[in-house]
Amino acid sequence: MVLKNNVKWDLETDVIVLGSGGAALTTAILASDQGADVVILEKSNQIGGTTAFSGGIPWIPNNRYMKELGLEDSADDAKTYLTRLTDGKEPDPALIDVFIENGSKAIDYLHENTPVRFKVPKGYGDYYANLPGGVNEGRSLDPKPFSLNELGDWAEKVRRHPIFPPLTLEEGGASDPKDIDFTIVVSRMEENVTTMGRALAGSLFKGVLDRDVKTLLGTPGKELVMDDSGAVIGVRAEKDGEDYFIGAKKGVMIATGGFEWNKELVGSFLKGQITHPQTPAYNEGDGLIMAMEAGAALGNMSEAWWSPAFVDPTIEYEDRVYNQIDSVSRTKANSIIVNKHGNRFANEGSTYMDFPKAFYTYDQNTQSQPNEGPVWMIFDQQLKDRELIVTMAPGEDAPDWVPQADNLKELADKISIDAVQLEATVKRFNEHAANLEDPDFNRGSLYFEQFASGFKGKAANIGPIEKGPFYALPIYAGSLGTNGGPRINEHGQVISLRGEVIPGLYAAGNAAMGILGGAYPGAGGTIGPALTFGYLAGMHLGKEDSRNINN
Numbered sequence: 001m002v003l004k005n006n007v008k009w010d011l012e013t014d015v016i017v018l019g020s021g022g023a024a025l026t027t028a029i030l031a032s033d034q035g036a037d038v039v040i041l042e043k044s045n046q047i048g049g050t051t052a053f054s055g056g057i058p059w060i061p062n063n064r065y066m067k068e069l070g071l072e073d074s075a076d077d078a079k080t081y082l083t084r085l086t087d088g089k090e091p092d093p094a095l096i097d098v099f100i101e102n103g104s105k106a107i108d109y110l111h112e113n114t115p116v117r118f119k120v121p122k123g124y125g126d127y128y129a130n131l132p133g134g135v136n137e138g139r140s141l142d143p144k145p146f147s148l149n150e151l152g153d154w155a156e157k158v159r160r161h162p163i164f165p166p167l168t169l170e171e172g173g174a175s176d177p178k179d180i181d182f183t184i185v186v187s188r189m190e191e192n193v194t195t196m197g198r199a200l201a202g203s204l205f206k207g208v209l210d211r212d213v214k215t216l217l218g219t220p221g222k223e224l225v226m227d228d229s230g231a232v233i234g235v236r237a238e239k240d241g242e243d244y245f246i247g248a249k250k251g252v253m254i255a256t257g258g259f260e261w262n263k264e265l266v267g268s269f270l271k272g273q274i275t276h277p278q279t280p281a282y283n284e285g286d287g288l289i290m291a292m293e294a295g296a297a298l299g300n301m302s303e304a305w306w307s308p309a310f311v312d313p314t315i316e317y318e319d320r321v322y323n324q325i326d327s328v329s330r331t332k333a334n335s336i337i338v339n340k341h342g343n344r345f346a347n348e349g350s351t352y353m354d355f356p357k358a359f360y361t362y363d364q365n366t367q368s369q370p371n372e373g374p375v376w377m378i379f380d381q382q383l384k385d386r387e388l389i390v391t392m393a394p395g396e397d398a399p400d401w402v403p404q405a406d407n408l409k410e411l412a413d414k415i416s417i418d419a420v421q422l423e424a425t426v427k428r429f430n431e432h433a434a435n436l437e438d439p440d441f442n443r444g445s446l447y448f449e450q451f452a453s454g455f456k457g458k459a460a461n462i463g464p465i466e467k468g469p470f471y472a473l474p475i476y477a478g479s480l481g482t483n484g485g486p487r488i489n490e491h492g493q494v495i496s497l498r499g500e501v502i503p504g505l506y507a508a509g510n511a512a513m514g515i516l517g518g519a520y521p522g523a524g525g526t527i528g529p530a531l532t533f534g535y536l537a538g539m540h541l542g543k544e545d546s547r548n549i550n551n
Contacts, residue, residue, distance in 0.1 A: 002223050002224070002225045002226070002236050003225070003226060003227070003228070004225055004226070004227045004228070004233060004234075007225055007234065007236075007245050007247075008245065009234065009245050009246065009247040010244050010245050010246065011039065011244070011245075011246045011247070012246070012247040012249070013037045013038065013039045013214075013246065013247070013248060013249070014031070014036040014037040014038065014248065014249045014250045014542075015027075015028075015031045015036045015037070015038045015039070015248060015250050015251060015252075015253065015541050015542065016038075016039050016041060016221075016234070016235050016246055016248040016251075016252045016253070017031075017038060017039070017040045017041070017252075017253045017255060018041050018221040018235065018252065018253060018254050018255060018256050018286075018287060018511075019040075019041075019042065019043075019049055019253075019254070019255035019256040019257060019287070019509070019511065020040055020042040020047045020048060020049055020201075020205070020215070021048060021049030021050050021051040021052070021201070021255060021257060021509055021530070022049075022051035022056075022058075022200060022201065022204065022509065022527050022530045022531050022534065023051075023253075023255040023508035023509030023511075023530040023531065023533065023534035024040065024049065024253065024255035024256075024508075024509070024534065025040075025051075025201070025204035025205055025207070025208055025534070026106070026110070026204065026530075026531050026534030026535050026538060027253045027255060027492075027506070027508060027534040027535075027537050027538040027541065028040055028208050028211075028213050028538065029110075029113070029114060029204070029207045029208060029211065029213075029538060030109070030534070030535055030537075030538025030539050030541075030542060031250075031253075031538040031539075031541045031542035032208075032211040032213055032542070033113065033211070033538075033542065034538070034539060034541075034542025034543050035542060036250055036541065036542040038211075038213045038214070039213070039214045039215075039216065039246060040208070040213060040214070040215040040216065041216050041219045041220070041221050041235065041237055041246070042215065042216065042217050042218070042219065042220075043218075043219070043220035043221075043256070043282050043286065044159075044217070044218070044280065044282045045157070045217045045218045046157055046158065046159040046217070046280075047154065047157050047158050047159065047201060047205050047215070047217070048158050048159040048197070048198065048201030048202075048205070049159070049201070049255075049257055049280065049282075049283075050257050050258075050279045050280060050283065050480075050481055050509075050510065051197050051200060051201050051527060051530070052158055052159035052160075052161070052197045052198050052200075052201035052202075053159055053161055053197055053279060053280055054196070054197040054480070054526075054527065055164075055169060055196050055197055055523065055524075056143045056195075056196040056197035056198070056199060056200035056201070056527065057140050057141060057142060057143070057169060057196075057523045057524035057527060058103075058107070058118075058140075058141050058200075058524040058527040058528040058530075058531050059139050059140050059141075059521055059522050059523065059524035059525045059527070059528035060103040060104060060106075060107050060139060060141060060524070060528045060531075060532075061073055061075070061077075061078035061100055061103060061104070061139050062074060062075060062078060062100075062103075062104050063103070063104045063107050063118075063138070063139070063141060064104065064107060064108055064111065065107075065118055065119065065120045065138070065141055066120060066138035066139070069120055069138070071120070071135070071137060071138040072135075073135055073138060073139070075100050075101065076133075077133040077135070078100045078133060078139075079096065079097065079100055079133070080132050080133030081126065081128075081131060081132065081133030081134050081521065082096050082100070082133075082516065082519065082521060083096065084131050084132060084133065085128065085131070085516070085519035085520075085521055086516055086517045086518075086519045087517075087519075089517040089518060090515060090516060090517040090519075091299035091300050091487065091513050091514070091515065091517065092299070092487070092513075092515065094490070095488075095489075095490065095515040096515060096516070098490045098515075098532075098536070099515055099528070099529055099532050099533075102532050102535065102536055103528055103529075103531075103532045105535070106531050106532045106534075106535035106536075107141070107531070109535060110204075110207075110531070110535075113207070114203065114204065114206065114207030114210075115146065115150070115203040115206045115207065116143075116200065116203045116204055116207065117143070117144040117203070118141035118142060118143055118144060119141070119142045119143075119144055119168070119170070120137060120138050120141065120142070121140065121141075121142040121168070121169045121170035122137070122170055123136075123137060124137060124140050124142075124169065124170070124523065125137050125138075125139075125140075125451065125522065126139060126140075126521055126522040127351045127353075127447070127448045127451070127520065127521065127522045127523070128447055128448070128521070128522075129447055129451075130447040134447075139521070139522055139524075140169075140522050140523040140524045141524065142168050142169040142170055142196075143168070143195065143196060143197075143199040143200040143203070144168070144199065145166070145168065145188065145193045145194065145195050145199060146193065146194055146195075146198075146199035146200075146202045146203045146206075147191065147192060147193050147194075148192045148193070148194055148198075148202050149191075149192050150202075150206050151202060151205060151206060151209065152209075154205065154209065155192065155202075157217065158194075158198055158201055158202045158205065159198065159201065159280065160198060161196070161197065161198065162315060162316075162317040162322050163315070163322070163324065163391075164195075164196055164197075164198075165182075165185045166184075166185055166188035166189060166193060166194050166195045167180065167184065167185060167195055167196075168195045168196065169196065169523070171184065171195075200527075216237075216239065218239075218240075219237050219238065219239045219244065220237060220238055220286060221235045221236075221237050221254075221256070221286060221287075221290065222235075222236050222237060222238055222286070222290075223235070223236040223290060223293065224236075224252065224290050224293065224294050224505070225245065225247070226294060229503070230295070230496075230502065230503065231502075231503035231504045232248070232251060232252050232294060232502060232503065232504035232505040233247060233248060233249075233504060234246055234247040234248050234252070235248065235252055248504065250504070250541055250542070251503075251504035251505065251506055251541045252504060252505055252506065253492075253506045253507070253508065253534075253537055253538075253541060254287035254290060254291060254485075254486070254494075254505070254506065254507040254508075254511045254512070255287070255507070255508050255509045255511050255530075255534065256283075256286050256287035256511045257279070257280075257282070257283035257287070257481060257509065257510045257511060258279070258283050258285070258288075258304070258479075258481040258482030258483065258484075258485075258510035258511065259283065259284060259285025259288050259482050260274050260277040260279060260283055260304065260479045260481055260482050261277050261279070261281050261282070261283050261284045261285075262284045262285040265285045265288065265289075266482070269301040269302060269482075269484060270301075270302060270303075270304060270482070271302065271360040272359065272360045272369065272372065272477065273477065274304065274477055274478065274479045274482075275309075275373060275476050275477045275478075276309035276311065276323040276476040276477065276478045277309075277323060277478065277479055278307055278309055278323045278324065278325050278478045278479060278480055279479070279480060279481050280318070281318060281320060283481060283482075283510070287485070287507065287511040288485050288486070288511065291485065291486040291494060291505070291507060291511075292486075294494070294502055294505060295496045295497055295502065296486035296487065296494045296495065296496060296497070296502060296505070296507075297486065297487040297495050297496060297497045297499070298484065298485065298486060298487060298513065299484065299485070299486075299487040299513030299514075300483055300484040300485070300513040300514045300517060300518075301484035301485075301513075302484065303482070303483055303484055303514060303517065303518045304479045304480075304481065304482040304483060304484075305353065305479055305480035305481045305482070305483055305510075305520065305525075305526050306352070306353050306354075306355075306356035306357060306478070306479055306480075307325055307326050307352045307353070307356060307478045307479055307480045308326050308327075308330070308352060308355055308356055308475045308476070308478055309323040309324065309325075309475065309476040309477065309478025310323075310324045310325075310326070310327055310390045310473065310474075310475060310476075311323060311324065311474070311476065312324065312390055312391045312399075312401070313401050314399070314401070315391065323476070323478055324390060324391075325352070325478075325480070326352035326355075327388075327389060327390050328452040328453075329377075329379075329383065329387045329388065329389040329390070330348050330349070330355075330377055330475075331348060331349035331448075331449040331452045331453060331461060332383060332386075332387055332452075332453060332460065332461065333382075333383065333433075333459060333460055333461055333462055333463030334379055334380050334382040334383040334386075334463045334464065334465055334466075334467075335348065335377055335378065335379035335380075335383050335465065336348060336377075336378050336379075336425070336426070336429055336465065337375055337376065337377050337378070337475065338375065338376055338378055338417070338422060338425055339370050339371045339372075339375050339376075340370070340372075340374075340375070340416075340417055341370060341417065341418060341421060342412065342417045342418045342419075342420075342421030342422035342424075342425055343370075343421065343425055344425055344429070344440060344441060345358050345361065345370070345371045345375075346358040346371075346441060347438075347441040347442055347443055347445075347446060347449075348377075348441075348443065349443055349444065349446050349448065349449025349452070349461055350446060350448065350449070351448045351520065352480075353520035353525075354520075356477060356478065357518075358371050359371050359372060359373055359375070359477050360372075372477075373474075373475065373476045373477045374474035374475060374476050375474070375475050376415055376417065376472045376473065376474060376475070377472070377473040377474075377475055378408075378411070378422070378426065378465060378470065378471070378472055379465065379470070379471050379473070380465045380466060380467045380468065380469075380470050380471070381467045381468060381469055381470075382463070382466075382467050384398065384471060389473065390473065398471060402471055402472070402473060403415050403471065403472045404469045404470065404471045404472070405468075405469060405470055406468050406469050406470075407468065407470065408422055408423050408426055408470055409422075409423065411470045411471075411472055414472070415472045415474075426465050428440075429464070429465065430464040430465060430466060433462050433463055433464045433465075434464055436458040436459060436462055437462075438462055443461055443462045444458035444461035444462040449461045480526065481510040481526065482510060483510055483513070483514030483526065484513055484514065485507060485510070485511050485512045485513050485514075486505075486507045486511075486512055486513065487513050488506070488507055488508070488512050488513060488533065489501065490536065491506075491536055491537060491540040492506045492507065492508050492512070492533045492534075492536050492537030492540065492541075493505065493506055493537075493540070494506060494507050494512075506537040506540075506541060507537075508530060508533040508534045508537050509526075509530035509533075509534065510526065510530070512533065514526075514529070515529050515533075516529065
């Protein structure tokens with residue numbers, strides 16, 4: 001934190017937005033539309049943050065695209081569903097109502113005032129659609145393809161995912177791989193048309209460009225500047241390795257992503273280390289540190305967007321081995337997941353948010369976390385012949401980095417787990433799997449695993465591991481981002497340790513407290529609230545100037 005007395009501004013504006021993901025760009029658009037002069041500061045040399053790196057799907061109840069298709073939804077149903085999932089552990093129950101009321105408004109605004117467009121992906125429902133208030137289709141929205149050519153010289157600055165092809169969720173992730181038309185991929189690559197998170201970030205950034213908002217890349221915010229009254233009036237950034245002070249007459253939005261790449265912060269707040277983050281490596285908690293220095297109260301700090309991490313060591317991204325997002329192959333028949341002792345410990349078909357929570361189970365008898373990663377997905381040739389497993393396609397030889405053996409004992413020896421226990425675990429699983437039963441963890445009973453296998457019945461989720469060779473794939477503690485941060489109110493304003501608004505300071509996205517606590521209602525459970533509170537904060541920031549700054 002820097003006091004104004006020590007500052008001479010290099011640049012002055014009305015609103016500073018730190019970050020360039022979905023929450024940040026939405027804030028910039030809304031603030032600009034209220035008449036504010038806006039400057040975006042992005043730490044990296046690319047636009048889009050975690051949003052561009054993601055599927056780009058917002059989870060928004062009762063949205064316009066649902067209504068166009070005649071899909072029924074209501075605020076009451078959404079609240080019933082969300083409060084069942086949050087189970088009273090959300091940081092502020094009132095903000096769930098704010099999200100439900102304003103999420104659809106944010107989508108309407110972006111539809112009517114920017115190039116952002118969505119589509120309801122067919123058959124893609126809530127992850128717990130069987131619960132009261134859940135729906136089988138419509139709340140998760142798929143960004144429509146977007147031509148990066150509309151961005152001119154900025155086109156190649158939009159962050160690119162190292163693996164995702166230019167297919168929409170419906171065309172790729174929600175389809176049987178055998179049904180994918182790869183001629184679409186070739187055509188879009190030739191025409192510079194993108195999809196998913198890159199399409200959302202690109203279309204939002206087009207809205208920013210249309211408003212002549214100034215964007216500075218490679219310019220991380222380092223400290224907030226505050227006046228004697230405790231109001232935030234600017235930012236100390238770094239530009240070309242030098243201090244760069246920017247004054248903000250109306251306020252500063254912190255939308256810098258989470259802190260999953262900061263081991264010290266992760267160790268301080270979470271249940272265990274995130275050993276393999278699955279986001280761009282710029283999410284180091286810069287915004288969290290700035291907010292704490294300004295006296296912000298914190299919320300939801302023990303939670304993250306958990307996700308099992310898979311690693312193909314031959315794939316790199318930004319000079320690091322890329323930690324891949326969850327493979328739904330773990331939900332399929334002829335596989336189980338065991339810990340380092342050779343024991344199963346959870347329903348392997350649970351959502352990517354739920355499954356890794358079992359990594360942090362504490363055993364009072366051994367004073368240890370027996371499920372601490374890596375854990376191992378054990379599967380047989382039947383699954384290998386049938387499914388895409390991370391980057392291993394059916395019909396191809398398994399790569400050298402995947403341990404394999406003709407029998408389970410040899411496999412256990414290769415991965416240094418107890419062979420006797422692994423054989424016993426597989427034997428017990430197989431005996432019940434032959435009857436499509438799993439008395440230990442109820443495999444095949446969850447809505448998510450049925451959805452992940454195309455609703456083909458229990459036989460798609462549970463089956464014996466019996467045909468060699470046998471394979472072992474390590475799974476690590478990953479995260480799609482942390483979701484704890486400064487407490488916020490209904491306008492996205494940051495709240496102090498004494499429960500008062502810190503004038504001029506806002507937060508949204510993964511840089512703010514997650515309003516849903518430890519819940520993840522469906523695809524887009526992170527981006528939906530991010531866009532919504534970016535929308536609310538942008539409106540408030542653009543209009544407000546209560547600080548009466550004397551320059």
